[in-house]
Amino acid sequence: MARKTDTWEILSAPDLDWQDATQAIRAGQQRTHQQEHSEVLYPTSSFVFKSAAEAAAKFGGEEAGNIYSRFTNPTVSMFEERLAALEGAERCLGTSSGMAAILATSMALLKSGDHVVCSRNVFGTTHVVFEKYLKKFGVETTFVSLTDIGGWKAALRENTRFLFLETPSNPLNEVADIRALADLAHENGSLLIVDNCFCTPILQKPLSLGADLVIHSATKFLDGQGRCIGGAVAGSNALVEEVFVFMRSGGFTMSPFNAWVFLKGLETLPIRMKAHCEQALALAAWLKEQDWVEKVYYCGLPEHPAHELASKQQKGYGGVISFKVKGGRKEAWALVDNTEWISITANLGDTKTTMTHPATTTHGRLSEQEKQLAGISENLIRICVGLEDIEDIKQDLLRGAARIA
Structure with a gap:
């Protein structure tokens, strides 16, 4: 059932029991008083308040609403809700690129002294981020074969914060057993993060197989026509909130225009x-x-x-x-x-x-x-x-x- 606010009508609650093809077209759509059929693009840097008291309430978190597009934007929110629905996630966060999604997640969840286990068969830049840049801040990464469960198990430590992989892998099409690696991670008190770029939620839903977070380069199949750069992180509200708090300060923000393009990409x-x-x-x-x-x-x-x-x-x-x-x-x-x-x-x-x-x-x-x-x-x-x-x-x-x- 549609919900109404002072400004727009939210046409699709995130818990509607639709199939993927319908979610890809209808989930997260908002409609203003103009009753437009296509999603609205909000190319604005900031939002105005009715009073100083309202501004204070929104900045203080006592009242919901948009403040600044580095935090939230209605067009970006529509993209986030739609992708969350497709992934079966409680929440999704749009970022400026797929690599921004990986780095923001790492910065939010890791601290000096933590350890990561990552598959060798990841995108080259992902490898560089873990091996070169996070290492500078005291985060150690062990790289293992994607398909060797024994290798993953042997690499785990008490301070292993998360396991990171992409499946199928880039570029050799190796496939990880997501359920087995999720069980392994959780037994160790660690998280499993899966880059779902190659499959998209249409072909694979890692969260349903036990993964804790899903990463996307929206630049790829989600857009589908090589038009824009963007990324996303999807999972539980608690974990995505940690990434959001970092992004709010770090500025790894998806632009409203790119989000609008991705919304159109998701439809097909x-x-x-x-x-x-x-x-x-x-x-x-x-x-x-x-x-x-x-x-x-x-x-x-x-x-x-x-x-x-x-x-x-x-x-x-x-x-x-x-x-x-x-x-x-x-x-x-x-x-x-x-x-x-x-x-x-x-x-x-x-x-x-x-x-x-x-x-x-x-x-x-x-x-x-x-x-x-x-x-x-x-x-x-x-x-x-x-x-x-x-x-x-x-x-x-x-x-x-x-x-x-």
Whole structure:
């Protein structure tokens, strides 16, 4: 049932029992007295008060309401409520980027002397944040194999504050057993934080599998068209509140315009993810048959070592494939450079097919030893399969492969 305030009508309570496709379009929507159909964009830095007393009450927390867009903004709030509904979270917080979500969460939950266990197979910049920057403040991180439960268990300490992972992993499509790692974390008094960027809540809901927080780069599939930078943290109200308090001071804030774009992106997320999955599975099967391909990494393939696990905890296998060409960097670059229209960019989650060479881009700041441990070889290419005709994607890859010396 709709609720009304002095300014707007809130059309969807967060506990409505809708399916994902409906949540993605209707959850969190607010409507002003103008009765607009599309969500309103509030491009304002601050909000005015009726009196000094009202200002004092809102600043003091005795009265709810918007104060300043670094804290809250109605457009951002709509995005947060919608994503929270999709993830099955009590609360969601929008941030300025996916990395801002990771750093804000770390700054809010960690202190000097704490310990983190993180999978090796994370986005390269995530690795840098834990290994280089948090280390400066006395936080130690142990990196382990994503799929080795024994390795995770052995790495735990009394001061381990949280376990951090992304699944499927970037770029090798390894899959973690979220339920098993959640149980392991909780037995140790630690939290489990899952980067859900590759799957989105349409394909995977980590909170329902025991995770405590979910991280998103909204820049990727949530937007879906490569338009804006943003991130999000979702989970219990208590944990997200800790991150919010830090963000209120730290300023890792999502802009209202970007939130409005993400709202539009969420509306088509279910149908886009279905198409991405279909396209990626078809391309992965085709790549396996090419004589210039050494190996394909996609958890949707039956021979993938985690295919059975992915089938249990995901509703689909996602849109990201990695594969090794026969040869090394020279051959990989030749393929990338001689395609005609596939976008050479490190972004992913776009309607446009994108391709990158992880060893020199997304994971380029890792040491050679770190790359080796993470499986990032010189002949590895990552492709995020877009929504163009699949036969056209194949033909462009063949153009690139024809130039491999």
